[in-house]
Amino acid sequence: MSSISTLRRIVIDDAIPHAESLFGDLGEVLLRPGREIDRYAVKDADALIVRSRTRVHAELLADTRVRFVGSTVVGLDHVDQTWLKQAGIHFYSAQGCNANAVAEYVIANLVRWAVAHDQTLQGKTLAIIGVGHVGQRVWRKAQALGLQCLLNDPPRAAMDKTFPHTELDICLQAADFITLHTPLTHSGYWPTHHLLNKARLQRIQPTAVLINAARGGIVDEDAWLQTETAADIIDCWNNEPIIHPDLYRRAWLATPHIAGHSLDAKLTGARMVSQALRQFFQQPPLSISAMQLLPTPPQPLRPMGKTPLAQLDSVLTQAWDFRQDHHALHHQEIEIVHKQFESYRRHYPPRREWAAHPLHHTTPQILLKQLKELGFSP
Numbered sequence: 001m002s003s004i005s006t007l008r009r010i011v012i013d014d015a016i017p018h019a020e021s022l023f024g025d026l027g028e029v030l031l032r033p034g035r036e037i038d039r040y041a042v043k044d045a046d047a048l049i050v051r052s053r054t055r056v057h058a059e060l061l062a063d064t065r066v067r068f069v070g071s072t073v074v075g076l077d078h079v080d081q082t083w084l085k086q087a088g089i090h091f092y093s094a095q096g097c098n099a100n101a102v103a104e105y106v107i108a109n110l111v112r113w114a115v116a117h118d119q120t121l122q123g124k125t126l127a128i129i130g131v132g133h134v135g136q137r138v139w140r141k142a143q144a145l146g147l148q149c150l151l152n153d154p155p156r157a158a159m160d161k162t163f164p165h166t167e168l169d170i171c172l173q174a175a176d177f178i179t180l181h182t183p184l185t186h187s188g189y190w191p192t193h194h195l196l197n198k199a200r201l202q203r204i205q206p207t208a209v210l211i212n213a214a215r216g217g218i219v220d221e222d223a224w225l226q227t228e229t230a231a232d233i234i235d236c237w238n239n240e241p242i243i244h245p246d247l248y249r250r251a252w253l254a255t256p257h258i259a260g261h262s263l264d265a266k267l268t269g270a271r272m273v274s275q276a277l278r279q280f281f282q283q284p285p286l287s288i289s290a291m292q293l294l295p296t297p298p299q300p301l302r303p304m305g306k307t308p309l310a311q312l313d314s315v316l317t318q319a320w321d322f323r324q325d326h327h328a329l330h331h332q333e334i335e336i337v338h339k340q341f342e343s344y345r346r347h348y349p350p351r352r353e354w355a356a357h358p359l360h361h362t363t364p365q366i367l368l369k370q371l372k373e374l375g376f377s378p
Contacts, residue, residue, distance in 0.1 A: 007027070008046045009028045009030060009045045009046055009047075010027045010030070010046065010047045010048075010049060011037060011041055011045040011049070012029055012030065012048075013032065013034040013049065013054060013072075014031040014032060014033055015033075015266075015345075016051065016266065016269075016270050017266050017267055017270060018270065019031060019049070022271060022274040025283075026274075027047070030045070033053075033346070034052070034053030034054045035054070035342075037050065037054045037060075039059075039060060042060065042061065042064050042066055043064055044064075044065065045065070045066050046065060046066065047067070047068040047069070047280075048066050048068070048069045049070045049071075049072065049270075049273055050072070050078075051071070051073050052071075052073045052078055052257075054078065056071075056078060056079040057079075057080040058080065061087070062087070066089060068089065068090045068092070068281075069090070069092070070091075070093075070094075070273035070276060070277055071093045071094065072269035072270050072272070072273050073093075073098065074093065074094065074095050074096065074097060074098060074099075074133065074260070074269075075184070076093060077183070077184045077215065079091065079093070090280055092273060094268070094272040094273055096133040097268040097269035097272055098134075098262070098268075098269065099133035099136075099137050100137055100265070100353055100375065101259065101260045101261065101265040101353055102137075102138075102181070102213050102259045103134055103138045104320075104375070105213055105235065105259035105322060106141075106211055106259075107138065107145070107316075108322060109233050109253055109322055110126075110142075110145070110177060110209070110211075111145070111309065112316070112323075113231055113233070113252065114309060114313075115310055117230075120309065121146060121147055121309065122145070122146035122147075123148065124147055124148070124176040124177065125147070125149075125150060125177070126138075126147045126175060126176070126178075126179065127150045127152065127166075127171035127172065127177070127179070128142075128149055128150070128151050128179055129152045129153075129168065129178065129179065129181065129195070130152070130153055130192075130214065131151050132181065134181040134213075134214075138179060139151065140373075141374050144373035144374050145370075150166045150170070150175060151163070151164055151165060152168050153165060153182075154190045155189070168195075169200065172196075172200060172204050175205075175208055176207070177208065177209045178204065178208060178209070178210050179211040179213065180195075180196075180214040180219070181214050182195065182215070183214075183215065184214075184215035184217050184218060192215075193217050193218070194217070194218070194219070196218065196219040196220065196223075197220045197223060198220060198226070201219075201224060202227070204227060206228040206229065206230070207230050208230060209229065209252075210227075210229050211232075211233040212233075212234050212236050213233075213235040213236060213260075215236050216236045216239065217238045218236075221237070221244045222244075225250065232250060232251045233251065233252060234247065234253070234255070235255045235256075235257055236257055236259075240257055241338050241339075241341035242338050243337070243341060245337075248334070248337060253326050254326055254329055254330075255326055256325070256329050256340070256341040256344050257341075258325050261351065262351045262353045263352060264352060264353040264355075264356065271286060297352075297356055298319075298352060298357050298358070300357075300358040300359055301315045301318045301319060301358070301359055302314075302360040302362060302363075303360070303362070303363055312367060312370065315359070315367075316354075318357075319354055319357050320351050320352075329341060329344060354371075354374060354376045355375055357376060358378075359371060359376060363378070
């Protein structure tokens, strides 16, 4: 390590995997839980690397020597970008790093719900609200399941006249499944805070499944509770970890904001921020060894079940069963749920994305083709 880099101090959220390997050659690394990163922790830091649990604003960074803030997650509502720009602090966010992980969460749980309720997905309609990094992945994977997709993204439609945009009210009325993938914004031409308010929620068919794996606050949760649906799949909540007790109890699947928490996504985000910090410090890019930090591949997945959809479900569930995340949060006492929400996120098991999982040689060719379209690498 050079004499210059030893003078640098980098404060990093301790939930970021392999932080020492990815940032250690750039300076002294100080690991702290995200919620415990305060003014005292950053007072002598040159760079701050966070996930979603650290609020980055003037109260944290004013009059410190921090000149670079990197976020290894895609959400931006925990960072006051306007103030950072005014203060001359460079900000980088690893946009897109967990898009595939969130898309896998959505698709796996749609398949699981369909099998559990003896339903088919072929020919059903999925409304994708927000077609950015995540929404586009969901769109591609949904087509592999034979779902018809309605796409709603006003900002994208304004920039691209060829984008097949469908008005939100039509999406909500026509869809069998609705999945949200917008950022949480409170201003601008298309604010998304309470995008699904009481009036819009009333347009949803009582037979529809509503999924929020985007941000808490996009749906008016009190109004959601009064809306009849076939099922609610909720990963993102308002006021986390003090989540809505009645909505939690009603949800078919309730998980603690872990849809994007695959090990692959965490490492991708950390690598992206490391590369950005290296450019900022004018240092060489990551070494090959630092780029190869993932564990050995899991065991091959063997399809089981009598129907093609059941076989698909068995493979996806073997790759990762999101019901275990639901059960990890489950408790009759809501105060314990609130505690477990944050604890489980901090100690989340190492989940691998589908591309990391080999498939058993007995996998039927038709299923093999579909799994490849979903992102497996046979």
